[in-house]
Amino acid sequence: MKIHAAVARAPNIPFSLERLDLEEPREGEILVRVVATGVCHTDIVMRDQHLPVPQPVVLGHEGAGIVERVGPGVAKVAPGDHVVMTFNSCGHCPSCNDHEETYCHEFFPRNFFGARADGSSGLSCQGERIHGNIFGQSSFASHALCHERNVVKVPKDADLALLGPLACGIQTGAGAVMNALAVEPGKTLAVFGMGSVGLAAVMAARVVGASRIIAVDVNETRLALAAELGATDIVNGKVSDAVTAVMALTGAGVDYSVDASGVPAVIDQCVRVLAPRGTCGIVGASPQGATLTLDLTHILSGGRRVRGIVEGDSNPDVLIPLLIDLHRQGRFPFDRLVSFYDFADINQAVEDSERGIVLKPIVRQPAA
Known part of the structure; x- marks a missing residue:
């Protein structure tokens, strides 16, 4: 399918807003229509190559949206579910077996290497490989492919546009x-x-x-x-x-x-x-x-x-819903930290964040 995304093509320059091709979800993958994505300092670190993430690449790792399609074997969510996308993990290393997924032995490959575990990317532009799968999502885009292990189902009456930062920074x-x-x-x-x-x-x-x-x-x-x-x-x-x-x-x-x-x-x-x-x-x-x-x-x-x-030693399936519930009670007002931008203004959001003008920018996709 055709999607629009912000592509990092070189260090220390603004993202390029481009039209890309996104593959259908494979086994264990989930296609999410992104509603909004938090901008994290780690995204800028990756863009500017302070971490060796391959380019060109679609970044974004605090995405929230609505499930559109699921690949074979996915049972955790279904089309129409509202979700937050968080960090990815392998599910079979000693840390994952001990339910300590934040210290997954494959944390860097699964989150920073810009590819699926088999080395492929679901993103391309007129035949050019665009690296994806950053934090198992690459959610600076209208749509993202995530995985059953890094998706968290959230209540449908919660404000999806607000929830992305719970996936990383707030968590x-x-x-x-x-x-x-x-x-x-x-x-x-x-x-x-x-x-x-x-x-x-x-x-x-x-x-x-x-x-x-x-x-x-x-x-x-x-x-x-x-x-x-x-x-x-x-x-x-x-x-x-x-x-x-x-x-x-x-x-x-x-x-x-x-x-x-x-x-x-x-x-x-x-x-x-x-x-x-x-x-x-x-x-x-x-x-x-x-x-x-x-x-x-x-x-x-x-x-x-x-x-x-x-990532706060977190089990996201437990902590993210808890933080949403605490927010509803008025006991965890993380909404006071955020500032909203249209996705088309993502470079302004990044600049404002780097200059300390805002605490936590969130870029919102156009209404479907």
């Missing part, structure tokens, strides 16, 4: 608190970086009953929003030393910290604010090859832990 921040760190009621948490991921962590911390939620950033507007969304304290790292400020608020430090910046110097601060037996979770993507130097005596003497977190 990552919320899942870091609710799943990976399993923050308990009464515990303390510091979150460094008030982008959409960090703010999702703040909202989740309020949901689980953390007693003190400290938001750290250098942007006063984002810190003010964090306070409205559940932060009990805010620290502007440009005005004061973040470690000194957090320790002054807590005395011994925090039980948990989350880095959503990906900046090694900030991650070091995240570790230094931990109380004895505290855990730091790293969710921010750092530049390829970035390294971190830590005070090992600080870690050893206090039994402190540092761990990486991918």
Whole structure:
């Protein structure tokens, strides 16, 4: 079928809006008419080749839409179902067998290599191969092929245009608190970086009953929003030393910290604010090859832990519906983070995101 899509053809240049050919769904695949897709920083990292994703390629990995057709063997969804498309996994490696799909041994091939497992792509342009299957979807397009393993059925009365970011960015921040760190009621948490991921962590911390939620950033507007969304304290790292400020608020430090910046110097601060037996979770993507130097005596003497977190350690079939339900209750207002753009304005959405004008852009397809 003919579709329209945003194609990344070279680093550091705008997407090209093009008419492409999309194959019919194969066994285990699902054809989704995309309603809207969140724009994630990882999309820009891939476009600009900070991750070696092949080009030309259709990116987009926070898609939401309506199932149009399913391939042989698909039982999870049917035509007409409303879905969110999330990260892909193999289903048969040791991590997947342990229900830890976010650490699938084939996570990079299944999500970043721009091809199906057999090396093929369902996308082309007048015979030219266009790489697809990014995060098992490539949803910067009017239609996308996804897989039974990375599609989540959602209620039909939920606003599909809003739901895409739950597939990655929002899921990552919320899942870091609710799943990976399993923050308990009464515990303390510091979150460094008030982008959409960090703010999702703040909202989740309020949901689980953390007693003190400290938001750290250098942007006063984002810190003010964090306070409205559940932060009990805010620290502007440009005005004061973040470690000194957090320790002054807590005395011994925090039980948990989350880095959503990906900046090694900030991650070091995240570790230094931990109380004895505290855990730091790293969710921010750092530049390829970035390294971190830590005070090992600080870690050893206090039994402190540092761990990486991918996609919030989430089971998307469980967490995404939960976040939708919490949003309906008014307890997880992630809609306050988003800004909508027409799909034709995707390059403006990317520019506004890179300049920090918006937190989480969502590009909407024209009404069917």
